[in-house]
Amino acid sequence: MARYGEAYKRRVVARLLPPESAAVEVVSREVGVSVATLERWRAAALVEPGAAAGGEERWTPAARLEAVITTASMDEASRSAWCREHGLYVADLERWKRDAMAGLGEPRGASAADTKQDRRRIKELERELQRKDKALAETTALLVMRGKLAAVFRDGEDA
Known part of the structure; x- marks a missing residue:
């Protein structure tokens, strides 16, 4: 029975969870780990503290910006459905949007x-x-x- 390091498991599981949400079968073929093992790893990751609380720590800054851009033109119902599908809260998107806008603010002018x-x-x-x-x-x-x-x-x- 093969043993895998925690860092390797986290990288593989990150591909299975949002924002990537790759299919278990595809990841299994690519990394050479059985589907049953990957499902067990994913289930364990979902019950870890913080994994179910929006999963915000899994979202890179680039993925956050992409999510804000993707949902910008959606109405409230579509945005809510998109958030449920990706394991997020609408409040997370709003906060990410504020953060992105703050980062684009005007440069501080000299007094x-x-x-x-x-x-x-x-x-x-x-x-x-x-x-x-x-x-x-x-x-x-x-x-x-x-x-x-x-x-x-x-x-x-x-x-």
Whole structure:
């Protein structure tokens, strides 16, 4: 008799439960585990605490968004039937919709105080840059004059 790890069982059972809800026979053929074993694993997963409470933890964020999009155009009766079919509550869908909308919210705009502070900082940095440019130009001029002075005196020493 083969022994399977808990992680492997959870992955296989996740395919049997919503949102995927794959057929037991198909999964059995793909993973090489008997139908009876898969049904036993699924039944055990459904009686675990939290498995029957909406099964929300099985829904990935992408699957949640897909569920919200799928049910967006449905009327209340169709949405309720869809939720029953997938083991969800309508309240779960509403919460997922609010979460998705909150994630799409406008980016936080800079406040007036932040903008004013940024402008002041930019002005300070520009002044400092100008001061350093002038100092660099002065240093360059001094080095050039020093080189010329050295060339003049060197020429005079040879004579």
